[in-house]
Every structure is written in C-alpha cells, then in structure tokens.
Amino acid sequence: MIKGLTGGQAAAEALRQINPAVMAAYPITPQTPIIESYAQMVADHKVDTEYLAVESEHSALSAALAAQVTGVRATTATASQGLAYMYEMLPVVSGLRMPVLMNVAARALSAPINIHCDHSDVMAARDCGWLQIFAENPQEVYDLNLIGLTLAEEVSLPVMVIQDGFITSHCLEKVDLLEDEVALSFVGTRQPPYSLLEHAPTVGPVALPDSQMEAKENQSQAFSQALETYPRLCQKYHQISGRNYDWTQNAFLNEAQAVLVALGSSAGTLRYVAGKMRQENFPVGVVKATLYRPFPYEVYNHLLSPIPAVGVLDRSLAYGAEAPLYTDVKASLYEETWRPYLESFIYGLGGRDFQAKDAREIFLSLLGEVE
Amino acid sequence: MDLKSLALQPSGLAPGHRTCAGCGIPPIVRTVLRAIDGPKIVVNATGCLEVTTTIYPYSSWEVPYFHSVFGNAAASASGIDTALTFLEKKGLLPKGGKPKIIVFAGDGGTYDIGLQALSGALERGHEFLYICYDNSAYMNTGVQRSSATPKYAETTTTPLGSASIGKLEWRKPLTEIVVAHRLPYVAQASLSHLLDLATKVEEANSIRGPKFINVLQPCPTGWGFDSSQTFTLAKLAVETRFWPLYKVELIEDQLKWSITAPVANPKPVRDFLEGQSRFKHLFVPRNSQLLPELQSQVDRRWRELEQRSRSF
Numbered sequence: 001m002i003k004g005l006t007g008g009q010a011a012a013e014a015l016r017q018i019n020p021a022v023m024a025a026y027p028i029t030p031q032t033p034i035i036e037s038y039a040q041m042v043a044d045h046k047v048d049t050e051y052l053a054v055e056s057e058h059s060a061l062s063a064a065l066a067a068q069v070t071g072v073r074a075t076t077a078t079a080s081q082g083l084a085y086m087y088e089m090l091p092v093v094s095g096l097r098m099p100v101l102m103n104v105a106a107r108a109l110s111a112p113i114n115i116h117c118d119h120s121d122v123m124a125a126r127d128c129g130w131l132q133i134f135a136e137n138p139q140e141v142y143d144l145n146l147i148g149l150t151l152a153e154e155v156s157l158p159v160m161v162i163q164d165g166f167i168t169s170h171c172l173e174k175v176d177l178l179e180d181e182v183a184l185s186f187v188g189t190r191q192p193p194y195s196l197l198e199h200a201p202t203v204g205p206v207a208l209p210d211s212q213m214e215a216k217e218n219q220s221q222a223f224s225q226a227l228e229t230y231p232r233l234c235q236k237y238h239q240i241s242g243r244n245y246d247w248t249q250n251a252f253l254n255e256a257q258a259v260l261v262a263l264g265s266s267a268g269t270l271r272y273v274a275g276k277m278r279q280e281n282f283p284v285g286v287v288k289a290t291l292y293r294p295f296p297y298e299v300y301n302h303l304l305s306p307i308p309a310v311g312v313l314d315r316s317l318a319y320g321a322e323a324p325l326y327t328d329v330k331a332s333l334y335e336e337t338w339r340p341y342l343e344s345f346i347y348g349l350g351g352r353d354f355q356a357k358d359a360r361e362i363f364l365s366l367l368g369e370v371e
Numbered sequence: 372m373d374l375k376s377l378a379l380q381p382s383g384l385a386p387g388h389r390t391c392a393g394c395g396i397p398p399i400v401r402t403v404l405r406a407i408d409g410p411k412i413v414v415n416a417t418g419c420l421e422v423t424t425t426i427y428p429y430s431s432w433e434v435p436y437f438h439s440v441f442g443n444a445a446a447s448a449s450g451i452d453t454a455l456t457f458l459e460k461k462g463l464l465p466k467g468g469k470p471k472i473i474v475f476a477g478d479g480g481t482y483d484i485g486l487q488a489l490s491g492a493l494e495r496g497h498e499f500l501y502i503c504y505d506n507s508a509y510m511n512t513g514v515q516r517s518s519a520t521p522k523y524a525e526t527t528t529t530p531l532g533s534a535s536i537g538k539l540e541w542r543k544p545l546t547e548i549v550v551a552h553r554l555p556y557v558a559q560a561s562l563s564h565l566l567d568l569a570t571k572v573e574e575a576n577s578i579r580g581p582k583f584i585n586v587l588q589p590c591p592t593g594w595g596f597d598s599s600q601t602f603t604l605a606k607l608a609v610e611t612r613f614w615p616l617y618k619v620e621l622i623e624d625q626l627k628w629s630i631t632a633p634v635a636n637p638k639p640v641r642d643f644l645e646g647q648s649r650f651k652h653l654f655v656p657r658n659s660q661l662l663p664e665l666q667s668q669v670d671r672r673w674r675e676l677e678q679r680s681r682s683f
Contacts, residue, residue: 021457024450048461050453054446055491062443062488063450066414069437070454092439196412196437196451197458197465202430204421204438211427 005175007168008033010138011103014145016041017183021072024052024063028082029115030165031105035077057082061089068098069203071195079165080107083121094129099152107165108350116351117165119316123324129219131159131226132293134263138173147237150187155226164265182240223294230291247296249288252278256285258366261329262313263289266354273359284363300332308370309341311362315348341369377569380405383434389423393598395562395588396420399504400475402565406572410470412451416444416480419511442484444476445492452497472499478519479509482545493552493581500575500582506590514593518543523661525649549583550619556582558618563605567616567631587614595648607643610634612673628679640669
C-alpha cells in the first residue's frame with residue numbers, strides 16, 4: 001500500500017506493524033513526528049502498545065531496557081541532546097544484550113544549540129555497542145526499521161535506525177508499506193533467551209577483571225555475526241518487498257573514475273548529480289553507506305580499491321582527528337598496494353544546505369585529481 | 372504478624388553476600404521481602420547492595436533481580452511495570468500472577484542522582500514499592516557527602532580542617548518531598564523497629580500505585596561505630612527523635628500523617644551522635660555551640676510532625 005508519509009511517520013508505521021509492548025519516549029525536535037504519530041496510533045487503539053511518556057531520555061532508555069528484560073519488545077526514539085542524555089544507558093543496553101530498537105532523527109549537538117540535521121549525535125554514540133543503520137528517505141526508514149529490528153533480535157544487540165533530522169523526518173514522500181501480516185511475519189515474535197518472569201535471573205551483575213573481557217569479547221563477536229546475518233535478512237526482505245538493501249547501496253560505479261561515499265539523505269543528492277554528470281560523460285559514481293555498524297571493511301575494499309579517486313562525505317567532525325566515515329573507508333583500503341586518491345569532505349553541519357552544485361563541485365575536483 | 376513468623380518467610384537474599392560486618396542493609400532487604408507474599412521482581416540502583424550481592428558468577432538473589440545504573444531505579448521500575456501492564460491485558464502473565472516490583476536504592480540513588488527518575492515515576496503512578504536505605508552518604512564509593520548527610524557530619528568530601536567543621540547544610544527532607552507527590556502511602560522506618568517496617572510494607576503492599584518507605588540504615592563503615600552497635604544506633608535515632616517513624620496515607624484525597632512510634636520522653640540527640648566518629652568534633656569545647664543547634668532543629672521538626680499528625 002502506498003502512502004504519503006514523512007520519515008517520522010514512516011518510522012511510526014513500521015512500529016505500528018511491529019506492535020511492541022512498550023514505547024518509552026521523551027520529546028525532542030526533530031524526533032517528535034515519530035512519537036506524536038505513534039501516540040495517536042495508541043490513542044486510536046491501532047496498536048496494543050503501552051505508551052510510557054517519561055520525564056527524560058535517560059529514563060526513556062532505562063524504561064525500554066527494563067521492559068525488554070521481561071521478554072517483551074520495547075522501543076524508543078530520540079535525537080541530539082536526547083541521545084547525548086541517554087549516553088550512560090547506551091553501553092548498558094548493548095552490554096546486557098537487549099535488542100532495543102531506537103529511531104534517531106539525527107541532529108547537531110549543542111553548543112551552539114541548533115535543531116537541524118547533522119550526524120554529530122549518532123557519531124558520538126558510535127562506539128557504544130549499537131548496530132547503526134542509516135536511512136536515506138522515508139521509504140528506507142520504514143524498511144530499515146523492519147530489517148533493523150530483525151537483525152537486532154537475531155544477534156542480541158540493540159539497533160539505531162537513523163534518519164536525517166528534518167530533511168527526512170519532516171519530508172513527505174511516497175512510502176510503499178507491506179501488508180500488516182507480511183510485515184509482522186517478517187519480524188516474527190521475540191524469542192528472549194531469558195526473562196525476569198520465567199526464571200529468577202540476576203540481571204546486571206558486577207563483573208570483575210576475571211570476567212569483563214569475556215563479556216566484551218562475546219559482544220564484539222555478535223557484531224561479526226551481524227555482518228553475516230544482515231545480507232541474509234536483506235535478501236529475505238527483498239523477497240517480500242521487491243526492494244533491495246545491502247551493506248551499501250551503489251550507483252554508477254561501472255568504470256567510475258571518481259566516487260563519493262556518504263551516509264543518509266545526501267546520497268540522494270549525489271545520485272541525482274552523478275546521473276546528470278554521467279549524461280555529460282563524467283565517470284562519477286556513488287556509494288551509500290547503509291549499514292554503518294558493523295562496518296563492512298571488505299565490502300568497501302572491494303568496491304573502492306579499483307576507483308582512482310574517492311571522496312568521503314562526513315556530516316560530523318571528529319575533533320583533533322579525521323572524520324568518522326573517512327577514517328573507516330581509509331582503513332578499509334590499507335591492505336591494498338595500490339590505493340585510490342582519497343579525500344575527506346565535511347559538509348552540512350547544523351543543517352547547512354548540501355545542494356546539487358556542491359556535489360558537482362566535489363565530483364569535478366576529484367576528477368581533477370586523476371586527470 | 373510477629374517477628375518469629377516473619378523470620379520464617381523466605382527472604383530472597385541468600386547468605387554469603389559481601390556487605391560489611393554490621394551492615395544494616397541485609398536485614399532491611401530481608402524484612403521487606405519477607406513481608407510480601409507471592410512473586411516479586413527486585414529492582415536495584417547501583418550502590419552497596421548491588422555490588423555486594425551480584426559479583427559474577429555468584430548471586431545472592433533468589434528472586435528475579437534487575438540492576439542497570441545508579442540514577443534510574445524508578446525508571447527501570449516504570450519500564451517493568453509498563454511491560455507487566457501490557458502482559459496482563461494480553462493475558463500473558465505467568466501462572467503465579469503479576470509480580471510485585473520492589474525497588475531498593477540508597478540515599479545517593481534516591482535523594483540525589485535518582486530524584487528526577489523517582490519524581491517522574493511517582494507522578495505517572497506506577498505500581499511499585501520503593502525502599503530507600505538511607506545511610507546518609509555515598510558509602511560504596513568511600514563515604515562522600517550526599518544531600519541526606521546530616522549537618523556537621525564529617526565525610527571524605529566534607530572533611531574536618533582548620534576551616535571546616537564538616538557538612539554545613541541540613542539534610543534534604545526527602546520523605547516530605549515524596550509526600551508532596553500525594554502518593555497513597557509514604558513512610559519512614561528504622562532498622563531498630565523491624566515489625567514496624569514489616570507492617571508498613573504490608574500496608575503499602577495492599578494499596579495500588581507507587582509507595583515509598585525511607586528506612587534509616589546505620590553504616591558502621593561510614594558513620595564510624597563498632598559493627599555490634601548497628602541496631603543500637605538505629606534505635607537511638609528513633610528515641611532521640613532524630614529519625615521519627617511515621618506514615619502518611621492519602622485518604623479521600625487528604626494526607627493523613629500518623630506517628631507510628633511515639634517518643635514521649637526523648638533522649639537528647641547527643642546520645643545518638645556521640646557514638647559516631649563522624650560527629651566527634653561536636654564534642655570538643657570549641658564547638659560547643661553546634662550541639663544545641665542540632666537539638667533545636669530536631670525539636671522543631673518533631674513539633675512540625677506532631678502538628679501535621681494532629682491536624683488530620
């Protein structure tokens with residue numbers, strides 16, 4: 001069924017079909033369309049979910065975590081300072097291996113306070129043990145919620161499904177929804193390994209130096225498992241939806257001389273510009289990083305090592321270091337004896353427009369490097 | 372109920388935990404859990420109780436137990452309560468019925484870092500019993516002051532010195548702050564009056580909604596007394612009116628205050644203070660003006676409590 005939905009509403013539609021037991025949320029711009037849409041669904045009894053309107057993001061994630069420990073599904077959504085306020089809970093949720101689904105409408109971190117899109121919030125949360133998947137548009141927000149939750153539960157890790165604040169969260173587009181039964185059958189029911197209701201587990205114990213490393217190593221292995229599980233789920237999802245997802249989503253890579261790698265909504269701009277430039281016989285292409293954590297190094301190595309010039313777009317800074325996505329892409333190419341010309345571009349901080357002319361300029365400058 | 376039959380109930384907390392000798396926490400936890408029948412879920416804030424009972428791969432807990440961080444015990448209880456509500460509506464609860472949620476948190480996790488989460492959970496009206504074991508400082512991290520620390524107490528962050536006579540502020544009146552949320556049941560209890568504590572737990576447990584009991588927990592390590600004196604100190608706190616035992620019930624939207632352990636002939640507050648090394652500086656001649664100040668505050672607070680109890 002095709003509906004006109006914003007990214008926020010698309011997340012809510014996926015959640016409606018998942019029908020989790022608990023939605024724990026605290027409002028923050030630009031996540032509000034997600035939780036408002038969902039609150040209305042609860043009010044109209046379109047879902048069985050209990051809506052828990054907590055007094056802070058810290059409590060939102062705490063409550064979602066605690067709810068999951070009873071064996072049910074719980075979800076939350078946030079952005080920016082809200083995600084920062086959750087920071088203490090992020091590694092706790094992943095350390096306890098609870099597959100909480102969290103939608104993030106990515107937004108700049110203060111200061112200066114700014115409500116618009118960049119990726120500084122999700123990048124600051126990058127090493128907290130969560131799966132991170134970036135959606136380009138409302139359709140992807142919907143699809144990746146279903147894929148993301150299934151992945152999270154298969155490997156017992158929490159997942160952030162990330163959409164660009166305002167650019168995607170408030171942008172109305174056509175979204176093709178699965179039938180409710182089809183979506184529900186894809187996500188199945190949660191099969192928790194243990195629950196506070198079935199046994200008398202001690203959840204959240206103290207680990208001393210004799211056991212902490214084992215727990216962390218297990219957690220790390222789950223990310224390797226996620227890397228293998230993800231393409232299988234994407235294939236399964238393709239069968240029911242006809243839509244293709246992969247570690248990356250690529251365009252115009254054939255014989256490309258200059259390729260740009262990006263996360264989120266800008267990939268659409270890049271694809272549009274690359275398409276135009278191809279008509280003018282400029283050999284440019286696009287790699288969209290969809291699954292960001294775990295990072296599929298081999299995939300990037302395979303895709304980018306034959307390309308003469310690669311540019312990496314980051315919508316966030318790593319102060320005193322190279323930008324996050326750039327660092328990952330660069331690392332993926334280390335093993336090669338011949339490596340592409342590689343350049344880092346920081347763009348779009350605090351919602352600064354990234355336009356077709358900017359993309360064209362970057363493509364041309366990269367092509368200039370390989371002439 | 373009598374103490375003997377109470378003691379025969381399963382406590383949920385096995386022996387072999389690692390609390391200090393003379394710690395007041397285990398008898399509080401056991402008394403509370405013994406006073407509640409049926410399935411339970413214990414939610415715990417980070418602190419002494421958590422670190423001494425859950426060192427992997429061992430656990431002292433014979434009931435389901437959940438801990439995640441320091442400041443979120445009430446938010447955790449909210450999440451579990453909400454999940455239980457969902458399961459109840461769906462008819463998916465286990466056969467034993469809906470478990471009772473009991474939160475245990477220290478004063479740090481309640482008066483300070485957990486206050487926002489507590490206030491939010493109380494306002495939302497979740498179904499849980501919150502027990503604060505108030506040892507009046509951050510004992511687990513080495514006796515730093517909290518907002519529950521009494522005035523003039525020496526702690527490692529309010530040390531004595533040529534320019535310091537310990538903590539300078541009055542303790543936060545947390546029980547009254549909780550009462551201001553107009554819960555169905557709020558009480559103060561003491562380790563020395565276990566039957567009073569058990570009765571309050573039973574009363575609280577029979578009422579729907581959030582319930583709160585603040586229990587004074589003498590701490591030999593942090594207060595500086597011999598580990599044989601824990602119950603004596605708890606008793607002196609009551610007998611000197613330093614820690615009044617009372618309950619506040621919401622009856623027909625009116626708060627009814629009742630003193631549950633009247634103290635007709637109170638001992639001077641010095642009897643409670645002088646056995647504790649954290650107050651030793653109150654008993655040197657140059658500080659002789661401090662003790663009367665503490666005594667008059669205790670007297671004032673008791674009069675307030677009496678007035679509230681009478682006015683109903």
